[in-house]
Amino acid sequence: MIELLKQPWPWYASGTAITFIMVLLLYFGKSFGFSSNLRTLCTLAGAGKTHHFFDFNWRTQRWNLLFMAGAVFGGYLSAVWLKSDQPLQLAPSTIADLQTLGVPFDGGLNPSSIFNWSFAFSPKGLITLLGGGLMVGFGSRYAGGCTSGHAISGLSNLQLPSLWAVIGFFAGGLMMTHVLFPLIF
Amino acid sequence: MKGVKFVIAGILFGVIMVKSEAASWYRIQEMFRFQSFHMYGIIGTAVGLGAIAVFLIKKLKIKDFYGHPIVFPHKEKSWPKYILGGLIFGLGWALAGACPGPMFVNFGYGYPTMVIVILGALLGTYLYGITKNKLPH
Numbered sequence: 477m478i479e480l481l482k483q484p485w486p487w488y489a490s491g492t493a494i495t496f497i498m499v500l501l502l503y504f505g506k507s508f509g510f511s512s513n514l515r516t517l518c519t520l521a522g523a524g525k526t527h528h529f530f531d532f533n534w535r536t537q538r539w540n541l542l543f544m545a546g547a548v549f550g551g552y553l554s555a556v557w558l559k560s561d562q563p564l565q566l567a568p569s570t571i572a573d574l575q576t577l578g579v580p581f582d583g584g585l586n587p588s589s590i591f592n593w594s595f596a597f598s599p600k601g602l603i604t605l606l607g608g609g610l611m612v613g614f615g616s617r618y619a620g621g622c623t624s625g626h627a628i629s630g631l632s633n634l635q636l637p638s639l640w641a642v643i644g645f646f647a648g649g650l651m652m653t654h655v656l657f658p659l660i661f
Numbered sequence: 662m663k664g665v666k667f668v669i670a671g672i673l674f675g676v677i678m679v680k681s682e683a684a685s686w687y688r689i690q691e692m693f694r695f696q697s698f699h700m701y702g703i704i705g706t707a708v709g710l711g712a713i714a715v716f717l718i719k720k721l722k723i724k725d726f727y728g729h730p731i732v733f734p735h736k737e738k739s740w741p742k743y744i745l746g747g748l749i750f751g752l753g754w755a756l757a758g759a760c761p762g763p764m765f766v767n768f769g770y771g772y773p774t775m776v777i778v779i780l781g782a783l784l785g786t787y788l789y790g791i792t793k794n795k796l797p798h
Contacts, residue, residue, distance in 0.1 A: 490681030491706020550675020551769030608757025609781020619746025632711030644747015
């Protein structure tokens with residue numbers, strides 16, 4: 477069983493598993509949406525004292541913080557017990573494109589040339605990691621949800637606003653990849 | 662101990678994000694370059710099955726764990742905030758290669774520099790909170 481789970485999961489198994497998480501949370505009386513945790517963390521840090529947006533009872537989101545803690549631990553367990561022996565099966569064309577941009581493929585989940593401390597504190601690294609994170613945080617709250625809340629929960633419930641949001645996600649991603657990447661990297 | 666089930670659901674989510682490779686910077690790039698079906702297959706399957714699940718829950722009036730009816734939050738009818746917020750999110754998603762869930766999963770997996778991405782996301786959320794009233798919604 478462990479051997480089977482250790483292999484990279486095919487897309488249909490992965491998609492089914494994500495639906496399972498959404499249904500499981502609905503069964504627990506909650507709605508799947510991860511980015512709400514970012515707002516809750518701001519509230520816990522005291523942002524509610526000065527700004528109305530963060531002034532809410534964080535205990536209503538306690539379940540989501542526990543889910544978040546589980547997610548960190550799940551990542552750890554996957555690295556310890558379920559790491560695949562094979563390199564990631566990335567498309568050769570993507571490997572070639574990224575190579576041109578100076579981001580070599582190392583077979584792992586994320587490029588070690590970006591996710592290391594010396595790059596992280598270089599100007600380019602700060603734009604990529606801090607700046608990228610900042611846009612994700614700002615955008616998900618502005619749009620009222622992220623990939624889980626809009627693309628999965630919202631589209632499953634046939635919400636038109638979620639479709640607008642997902643169109644925005646893709647338009648932004650395409651612009652970054654095809655227009656801005658050659659300028660940044 | 663009511664919270665344990667959420668921790669377990671979170672652990673499963675973390676494992677799924679790693680094993681599906683949806684938490685991979687490389688896979689996000691591959692998706693935005695239309696060079697593989699992988700990510701589209703994952704999202705398509707999740708939404709297709711999710712829509713069937715939501716339809717059945719509503720149709721059969723399935724109750725939750727506590728015996729309460731399952732309610733679905735309705736998104737506010739508007740478009741500027743979804744399009745503009747979505748665009749900004751997408752720019753960050755492609756650059757950092759991680760959406761909010763995978764940032765935390767990757768940190769646990771063994772990418773400690775994800776802390777910088779998480780700090781950025783918290784800062785971005787805070788900036789939204791303080792500029793909210795000046796933005797078109």
